[in-house]
Amino acid sequence: MRFLHTADWHIGKQLHGFSLLEEQQDAYQQLRQIAQEENVDAMVIAGDLYDRKVPSEDAVNCLNGMLVDLNRQLKMPVLAISGNHDSATRLSTGQEWFSATDFYLNTTIKQSLTPVVMGNTQFFLLPYFEPHQVRETFHDESIRTVQDGMTSILSEMTQRFDADKRHVLVAHFFAAGSTHTDSETLVEVGGLNAIPVDQLSAFDYVALGHLHRKEALNEATVKYSGSPLKFSTSEAEDVKGCWIVDTETNPVTVTFRAITPLHDLVILKNSYDQLMDPNQTFNVRPTDYVAIQLTDSAPIPNVMEDLKRRFPQIIELTRVNPRQLTTPSQTVEQIKQNPTELLSDFYHQVTGEKLSVNQKDWAASALVKAEGELGNATY
Amino acid sequence: MRFLHTADWHIGKQLHGFSLLEEQQDAYQQLRQIAQEENVDAMVIAGDLYDRKVPSEDAVNCLNGMLVDLNRQLKMPVLAISGNHDSATRLSTGQEWFSATDFYLNTTIKQSLTPVVMGNTQFFLLPYFEPHQVRETFHDESIRTVQDGMTSILSEMTQRFDADKRHVLVAHFFAAGSTHTDSETLVEVGGLNAIPVDQLSAFDYVALGHLHRKEALNEATVKYSGSPLKFSTSEAEDVKGCWIVDTETNPVTVTFRAITPLHDLVILKNSYDQLMDPNQTFNVRPTDYVAIQLTDSAPIPNVMEDLKRRFPQIIELTRVNPRQLTTPSQTVEQIKQNPTELLSDFYHQVTGEKLSVNQKDWAASALVKAEGELGNATY
Known part of the structure; x- marks a missing residue:
């Protein structure tokens, strides 16, 4: 069994007002191409298919088109779950029909307890969940945290393990040990809402969604695929892509395949004068998204208007040397x-x-x- | 070929703030029962499955459950179209998978031109449309009105008629000649947006949705099913239900099957004193919805609060003898x-x-x- 692991498509997401549908279509086409080249048996999508619980009609049209293409045209089996950005209820529409063509879309904990068997592998497709949903599923009032819930869910899943098969978990949560894009804050406070990686050792591979950088977790067989596109300035230097997982080897073989962004996200750290200098060239295509880190400390009138004439798709403007108005009070x-x-x-x-x-x-x-x-x- | 014709479910509709989901579930169960008793080969749902383009999660859950039950549990073929209340895009989710189990859900004009053949009958499933959609489908800028559009659509459809089959149109529009619930206003101004019944004579039966009273049109083989529930006070006296259509006879046989409302909509035309009199009894169950037509002309303080203590589910309070503050200026x-x-x-x-x-x-x-x-x- 050989599959492609992707997640966090966030179809319909906007980057500071710019629609990403064209980029998302392009990234999908690249994933499709990789799936064909790698001759995979299925595509795994680990949650956050949409960016919003009520996606726009354009977003619905876009994702519907991708899934019809993937599963009906290309006849590619799909193993998917809802993430925290999806409305599990809305996303579940049609799931009873999808499985006839090997498109498994799980949106409830109960569904995740019945594995999907493909080739040599049992797939447990666990959607994003909150503690109250585990309480209700297992009628167990003692479950208070995501960790508690996961303990109950894993206990049920491992009882259904077929010893002759490999075992893959597809899930959407915050795994402890992972590092966060912007800071370590979430690791610190995430405590009871994060799942320690050790808890997942029963599985041959864990295909995660939720965090947008594949580097968020550095484990051999518990991996975030990351998003197919750069969704924030802190991801500007990332190489985006997907994992190709082969469960025929022991341990499983995991290789990375990169996606080339249609329009890149570029950080420019310069002074206003440099940025506006007509003789200065930058490694930015006119269609790229630009995050400007201004090195000036003096106020500049109409700075955004001026810069937008040169770089039409500015998604962020920050100052790296802001004027200190007061003595810093924090050490x-x-x-x-x-x-x-x-x-x-x-x-x-x-x-x-x-x-x-x-x-x-x-x-x-x-x-x-x-x-x-x-x-x-x-x- | 024998089918049940229903329409205008408006799942998620509220009646003056009261959710109708329970009533809608009950009406669905009755339609299901009738379909079984009448041994029909399919259920036709002529648009407005939802009440809103963005239905609530509860409404999505409700309609999804009904369609799964009908098509997957009961194995009943379903022939459905989107209405003006539905988002065609949102409703289309999954349609490419549904047809495998004889659930045909059309949301575009193009789809309507390929008939669904069941038994001796060709079904043309035409969703609600606006003139610009016909212009775009046929690349014909001369199409300005619904009537123009319908002429083009019907010309395409009749070219696809199989002379050995019966022909049924399922559609969602305002048919000329029909009478309106509240007044004749729409008939008068509807002119170019209404389809004259004569234009539909090529079909053995036309299963319409849009108007909520089956009495809106009095034709032998062009019929509104009406909504399964009473959605306004002007429908209080209506008998709701569905048509059973048999295309094996010539002309087709059409019979009505009634639905009993779980909670009825009752009009009480009385004075405040009568309504509040503890010795007076009314033919109203506590769970019924009540529209009160107050015969008093004098002002009554806290009238709504008082009446709601006796009739908790008041959906409308009007006065049939309002005080005339000025001389009526309209004749x-x-x-x-x-x-x-x-x-x-x-x-x-x-x-x-x-x-x-x-x-x-x-x-x-x-x-x-x-x-x-x-x-x-x-x-």
């Missing part, structure tokens, strides 16, 4: 602190007392909740 | 005038001149446009 040590420590310090400053064990627990669960909401917005 | 003759005549009179009053032919044309097309928008909101 580097404070910035490095994790949120629970920061809160403890603040409480101590204000009340002169330390947080009790209960208070620390409350703070931790509030942070987990806030992180969950933040996570929904970001990934 | 009965004026009210009966059609909108074009009213406009002509008004123009004459203001300018002392008559409308020119061009002006009348402009007014007519503006009224058609307004009627289209009104139509979208109402049906």
Whole structure:
């Protein structure tokens, strides 16, 4: 069994107001081409097919077209799950018909407990879930966190393992040990909402979606595919693509295949005068998206308007040397602190007392909740 | 070939804030039962499956469940089209897979030109359309009205007629000659957006959706099924249901099967004192929806709050004898005038001149446009 592992298509996503549908179509065509070249038996899409729970009609049209092409024209088996950006209910439309042509689209925990068998491999297709959904599925009120939920789900799945088959989990969550695009914040507070990689060792391969950089996790057989496109400036230097996984070898063989962006995302770190200098050339195509990191510290009137005349598709304008209006009040040590420590310090400053064990627990669960909401917005 | 003709399910519709999902589930179960009792070969659903272009997740869940039950559990062939309330794009999701189990869901004019053949019958499944869609399909800029569009579509369809088969059109539009629920207004202004019944004579049967009363058209073989539920006070006295159509006879045999409302819509025309009198009984179940037509003319403080204590599900409160604050300025003759005549009179009053032919044309097309928008909101 040989499959292509991709995720986080986010069809319909806009980059600072620019539609990415054309880029997304192009990335799909490249994935299709790779799937053919690599002679895979299936394509795995690990969640976040859409960018929004209520996608636009254009986005619906775009994704429908891709899936019809992949499964009906190319006759490629598809193994997919809903992610946190998808509406599981809306995405589930038609799933009862899809499986007739080997298109498996799981949107509930219950569905994930029945593996899809293809060749030598059992696939467990686990959609993004929240703790209350596991509580309801297993009628177990003791399940409070994603980790609790995952323990119950994995216990059910491993009972269904066929010892003669290889076992692949397709899922959409935050795996502990992974590093975050912008900062380590989520790793710190993600605690109870993150799944430790060790918990997944029963599987021969874990095909993950949720984080947009394949580098987010550095494990041999637990991998994020990352998104097929660059969705933020912090991904500007990334090489995007997909994994080709072969379960005929032991351990499984995993190789990377890159995707070339139709329009790239380029960071320009220069002064205003350099950027506007007609004699200066930059390695930017007119259709590329540009994030400008301005080195000037003085105010510049109409800076955005001016720069847009030269670089029409500016998606971000930041200053790397902002004027310091006040003395910095935060020390580097404070910035490095994790949120629970920061809160403890603040409480101590204000009340002169330390947080009790209960208070620390409350703070931790509030942070987990806030992180969950933040996570929904970001990934 | 024997089929059940229904339409205008409007799944997700609310009646003055009350969800109708429970009633809609119940009506579906009755249609399912009738289909089994009548031993039909297919169910025809002539558009407006949903009430809104972006239905709620509950509505999606509800309709998905019905269609899975009907086509996958009961193995009932389904012939359906999108209506003006549906998003053709959203509703089209999965249609490429559905036909494998004889579920035909058409959302484009192009699809309607290829008939679905079942038994002795060719079914032409024509979704709701606007003139620009016919222009684009046939690359014919001369098509300006629904009538023009229909002429082109029918010409294509009849060319595909198999003389050895019976011919059924499933469509969602305003048929001329039909009467409107609340007034004749739409008949008057509907002119160019309405399809004359004569234009449809090539078909052995025309299964229509759009208007919610089966009485809207009184033709032997061109019929609205009406909605399965009462959606407005003007439908309170209606008997809702579906048509059973048999194309083995010549002409086709059409019989009506009624649906019993789970919760009825009842009009109470009484004075406030009668309605609040504890000794007075009304033929209303506590779960019924109530439209109150108050006969009092004097102001009554907190009238709605009082009445809601007795009739919790009030969906409308009107006064049949309102206090006349001013002398009525409209005569009965004026009210009966059609909108074009009213406009002509008004123009004459203001300018002392008559409308020119061009002006009348402009007014007519503006009224058609307004009627289209009104139509979208109402049906």
